[in-house]
Amino acid sequence: MNRLAPAIALAMAFALAAQSASAQTLAAVKDRGELICGANGTLAGFGMPDPQGNWTGLDVDFCRAIAAAIFNDPTKVKFVPLTAKDRFTALQSGEIDVLSRNTTWTLSRDTSLGLDFAAITFFDGQGFMVRKALKVSSALELNDASVCVQQGTTSELNLADYFRSNYMSVKTVVFATGDEALKAYESGRCDAYTTDSSGLYGERLQLAEPSQHVVLPEIISKEPLSPAVRHGDNQWTDIVRWTHFVMLDAEELGVNKGNVDAKLKSDDPEIRRLLGVEGQYGEALGLTNDWAYRIVKSVGNYGESFERNVGQGSPLKIVRGLNALWTKGGLQYGPPIR
């Protein structure tokens, strides 16, 4: 003990000391020459390397957009795959610059983990997947069922809440990673598998026979998914937050990957401010004035990224729903650039 304790404490002290040194995240990222982005690694549509090793997904595109804004090069990102359990520690300890890994924004995470959530990039909710053979049509019929769930997620907590508030009992089987939980569900250990509904659609496709499984209609929680950064570096928080907002504004103004060069000559003052033709908005963030142009040119607007990764252009075919722009009945709303 005498010899062990200081070693442990020292290791922790160094891990934490490293983090306070990188309070100026933007400067650190520029010095390093690349952004380090904490991503999922196993969730189709949000964060997963394809067979060639290229990372793709909505959360991945978000990091690429930040890299494009800083370096004018969306490939200057190093992705670090993280489990739900390790993600916050990785951010706290300074191992990553931004956590873009389908993470739910909650009050306790915002206040006690030393993090800030930047902007809701995906409005999600928790759902259930069951075997068709069970002939269950509603989550309310799952009384006494076994449910597989990933550890350290809001899903784990919502699951207990949902069954309790509906006076049902549940047998929870908890696994460290979503993969293990899904595998256990597939092998019949559990009657149902639960996670955010966006994840359910992606993970259903990973099963041997997707058609034998069905996603139940109930959405049992609010899961606002947001990228997170360390608390206290306001400049960096602003950059991450406005990266999402300019992608929304670009979609709202009809600026996309294909027409962004032509739009540089637009007379619309909103588009001119967005693309940096007028005003010094980028420099105020510590970036260049054409930062939003770079984002749209290399990644596209929010709608393009959505459809490409999780929407109609992807195997997941998730409808925009809550994630449509506010002008189309959704909740995605980019504050004005002025």
Place this chain on the structure above:
Amino acid sequence: MAIQIALVVVIGALAYGAAFNVAQNLARAHIASGFGFWNNTAGFDISQTLIAYSASTSTFGRAFWVGLLNTLLVAAIGIVLATVLGVVIGIARLSRNWLVARLAGGYVELIRNVPLLLQLLFWYNAVLKSLPLLRGSVALPGGAILNNRGLFLPRPAFGLDFSAFLTALLAGIFGALVLHNLARRRRERTGAETPVIGPALGLIIGLPLIVFVLAGSPVTFSMPQIGRFNVSGGIEILPEFAALVFALSVYTAAFIAEVVRAGILSVSGGQTEAAHALGLRSGATLRLVIFPQAMRVIIPPLTSQYLNLIKNSSLAVAIGYPDLVQVFAGSVLNITGQAVEVIALTMAVYLAISLFTSLLMNLCARSAAIAER
């Protein structure tokens, strides 16, 4: 001496500095610190709880105890099974029967050269895949049910007179011990053997049984019932638990077998010959002459194997068994976000369990030491 004192002071100062640094940095990064979370409601479910626990009312502190007890349960059962299996295989390896010795040797070489995590995943998937689904549950004699959700046994519920039953059981055990002592004294005095096993078993089993019947059989069994999704009622043995105990026992037994073999070989062959010359048979020679001497060599490395088993039980996290690491350093850490406190406490707990086990084994070693007369 002065150097040693100086070293202790330096180490102490370093430890203090590190702890201070951690606290300061946590505060600067706006990360909550301290054990204030201990009494907050946990809000998550745990699949196996030895003490009462509910997601809605129990605290993180309670979850810690649930995880700790689950770890201790696996460790205790694993140690017993690994020891029994290890001793049998260790002895079998020295057997003069060619086939038995080769089989035991093959077991040891196969098991101890494959990583434990792989074995664990193998057994877990083997257990899950080979067991039937709920619809095809196997009904075992006595009302037990087996499927891929676990093994469900009837749970005995004792009536009011259970205390009388317990008293009778204790009396039976005490009587058997007295009988054993009397028989030994008689043998030392006259040399005549008195049969002890039969009467002792009669006392231990018979006495409680008589009380039990006289009291009107105050026991009812809650039988497991197959429901729509799961089996309810009865004692539930989870497949995660079974796989973990099995993998740990099988793995550690291979090492214990080698320890036992080394211990037996360390006793010189002359001892066996002398025992045979005195007319002792093989079994009695092993039990009365070889083993007591071999224990001196066996116990220290055996302790290491026990400690390994306890620490390896934390691999439970890979198959979803709710041990201390899975529940406390997993769910609790993630919900509270207080990595420093949670990990430090988890390490302290493993250290305490290991030190306590070492202490017990050292006591055993002392009793096995040669008595100097």
